[in-house]
Amino acid sequence: MMRALFTLGPYAGLIAAAIAAYYLFPSNLGFVTTVVVAMIFVLSLDLVMGVAGISTLGHAALYGTGAYAAAIFATLVSADPLLGLAVGAGAGAAIAFVSGLFLMRAQGLTLLMLSIAVTEVLSSLANKYSGLTGGADGLSFTPGALFGRFEFDFYGQLGYIYAVCVFLVVFGMLRIVVASPFGLTARGIKESPARMRAIGTPVYWRLVSVYTFAGAIAGLAGALGAQSTALVSLNVYDFQRSAEAVIMLIIGGTGRLWGAVIGTIVFMTVHQVAASADPFNWLFVIGALVLAVVYIVPAGLLGLPEMVKKLTGGAR
Amino acid sequence: MKFTHRLAVAAVVAAIAQSAGADTVKIGILAPFSGPFAMYGTQFKQAIEVYQAQNGTSVGGHDIELIYKDTGGPNPDVAKQLAQELLIKDGVKYLGGIVFTPNAMAVAPLINQSKTPTVLFNAATSVINAKSPFFVRTSMTLPQVSAPMADWAFAHGIKTVATAVTDYGPGIDAETAFTKEFTAKGGKVVDAIRMPIQTTDFGPFMQRIKTEAPNALFAFIPAGAPAFAFTKAYSDNGLKAAGIQALGTGDINDETTLEGLGDASIGIITSHHYSMAHDSAENKAFIAELQKLHPGAVSNFASIGAYDGIKVLYKMIETTGASGGEPAVKSVLGMSWVSPRGPVTIDPTNRTVTQNVYIRAITKGADGKLENKEIDTFPNVPDLGWAN
Numbered sequence: 001m002m003r004a005l006f007t008l009g010p011y012a013g014l015i016a017a018a019i020a021a022y023y024l025f026p027s028n029l030g031f032v033t034t035v036v037v038a039m040i041f042v043l044s045l046d047l048v049m050g051v052a053g054i055s056t057l058g059h060a061a062l063y064g065t066g067a068y069a070a071a072i073f074a075t076l077v078s079a080d081p082l083l084g085l086a087v088g089a090g091a092g093a094a095i096a097f098v099s100g101l102f103l104m105r106a107q108g109l110t111l112l113m114l115s116i117a118v119t120e121v122l123s124s125l126a127n128k129y130s131g132l133t134g135g136a137d138g139l140s141f142t143p144g145a146l147f148g149r150f151e152f153d154f155y156g157q158l159g160y161i162y163a164v165c166v167f168l169v170v171f172g173m174l175r176i177v178v179a180s181p182f183g184l185t186a187r188g189i190k191e192s193p194a195r196m197r198a199i200g201t202p203v204y205w206r207l208v209s210v211y212t213f214a215g216a217i218a219g220l221a222g223a224l225g226a227q228s229t230a231l232v233s234l235n236v237y238d239f240q241r242s243a244e245a246v247i248m249l250i251i252g253g254t255g256r257l258w259g260a261v262i263g264t265i266v267f268m269t270v271h272q273v274a275a276s277a278d279p280f281n282w283l284f285v286i287g288a289l290v291l292a293v294v295y296i297v298p299a300g301l302l303g304l305p306e307m308v309k310k311l312t313g314g315a316r
Numbered sequence: 317m318k319f320t321h322r323l324a325v326a327a328v329v330a331a332i333a334q335s336a337g338a339d340t341v342k343i344g345i346l347a348p349f350s351g352p353f354a355m356y357g358t359q360f361k362q363a364i365e366v367y368q369a370q371n372g373t374s375v376g377g378h379d380i381e382l383i384y385k386d387t388g389g390p391n392p393d394v395a396k397q398l399a400q401e402l403l404i405k406d407g408v409k410y411l412g413g414i415v416f417t418p419n420a421m422a423v424a425p426l427i428n429q430s431k432t433p434t435v436l437f438n439a440a441t442s443v444i445n446a447k448s449p450f451f452v453r454t455s456m457t458l459p460q461v462s463a464p465m466a467d468w469a470f471a472h473g474i475k476t477v478a479t480a481v482t483d484y485g486p487g488i489d490a491e492t493a494f495t496k497e498f499t500a501k502g503g504k505v506v507d508a509i510r511m512p513i514q515t516t517d518f519g520p521f522m523q524r525i526k527t528e529a530p531n532a533l534f535a536f537i538p539a540g541a542p543a544f545a546f547t548k549a550y551s552d553n554g555l556k557a558a559g560i561q562a563l564g565t566g567d568i569n570d571e572t573t574l575e576g577l578g579d580a581s582i583g584i585i586t587s588h589h590y591s592m593a594h595d596s597a598e599n600k601a602f603i604a605e606l607q608k609l610h611p612g613a614v615s616n617f618a619s620i621g622a623y624d625g626i627k628v629l630y631k632m633i634e635t636t637g638a639s640g641g642e643p644a645v646k647s648v649l650g651m652s653w654v655s656p657r658g659p660v661t662i663d664p665t666n667r668t669v670t671q672n673v674y675i676r677a678i679t680k681g682a683d684g685k686l687e688n689k690e691i692d693t694f695p696n697v698p699d700l701g702w703a704n
Binding site for chain 1: 486
């Protein structure tokens, strides 16, 4: 009973928060939807960085590929949004597998550089093949009706509900994966690759699989993002996208799925509030937030309760 | 069912808001105010302030309220989300600004649904206006300024040209328009170089052009830091000494970067629709007011796009007030006035300004500073990219 409550409680909390957001911010649904999309993207990064310990600054490569795949599929084949998501996830996984084959042989700084390089290569390709991708002008498309019945509306209501449902599915799936033997091996590799190798884990292939799986989720996020904007342009491959995702993860706390969720919400809300209050100098606030979190709670916002416990415990 | 219900509520709320505050009309301005393209936002804002200082903050009994939103760079997702917020939450009836093509493309479906007149202060790809009948453009298009450059070059004894453009949409537009016009006149394009967008070292391209020894080089590079590097590479590699004339669109030497290009840039010839050195009473009044409000400020193509853009928005609001929609757009089609850039007309077909395109040479002005001196004029050039 308690155990069921423990597993389902946070879920109920998430759903309640999603419903509350719908009624609290009826005129900001566009923004709330981008937050949900970003959460999926950061969850994927958390799996790679936080769980498996793969350092990357090129996660946008997977996101962007998913976004382009969904948009091109919608233009050429079918505008069905769910099919688009599947295609985006497939493309994200494919590119993650192919790039993972050589990325996972590298570590540390080399890996960081290579991950950036992959994104740059893809960005150049998207620019070069402008017949297919629309180049710098972007590729606009109209996502079809959901289940062939529900049209995406001007206020972004359906778009929001759709994104939240996709998020819940992804989040649930990730919780299972992270707790599975597969997820535990990934954690083990992060702690000590040598020890994992000693007990017989094929470290390299395990990393490639984690990266491929994360690629599918990032690709899904990209496809969802593309559908909610109804346009994809070269900025999906921006370095800034990869870097901001890392910042969101660090703010929330790496290695824990809730960290990705909380970090994204905090970062994007502060960003939104600061940018509307002062569209000219808001970057200052963002910088201050990151500095504060990194210096005061290095474990991220999720580490805050533990830190407080430790402090009060120490005083006793 | 739920959606229609919510829509109805929203409509009622909007109606109440409208009747209660009928005398304030809101305009949303989407522009980059942070990051590497913040120059545009600054120029827009300053120009709007100048217009308001000269013409007041109300028109036809309607008070004007401006809401600025920061889009950063080419971020269609951000632009769309901000436009949605402006339209739904802030209840703006008119939009303005927009620097990048993808941002305009992302906003197009929204303004089609909400019927919101949107004045583009910058975004310069011809195809944008085809995406929505609610777009009106007060900047220019690249074909509009590139083709006259080709005409002028051929008429002034330049028979062979190598083109060098940044490898993305606008660059390719410029290359296509220039090449088409130049070869139609009988000129020869000896090489068409497309340079990656991240290029910072233009030396190798310059060397290649030098060995090909054409009469001139035609360049399009987006305004900003690369323009310095390009101009420097042009003189350092001895192209100037070898008698290869540099031609380009006004993006490579806009007024915010002009002074930094240094004396090596003297003699470079570009075509554009606005020069801060344009000799007219309107321009002098504009610059005087600008420098009164912001000492040391310069005006460039972005300033003039916003200055004329806000004028168009004022005209719309004067005619249709808070109702906006199609009649607002209709009220400015064919509108003609004398802008600080010269005479302009909003073409009723493509909704882009028809304007003079000036051939300008970088020269040292009377005050010792570099300026874009107008040496020739192509009067009333329409958006040449529209028919394509």
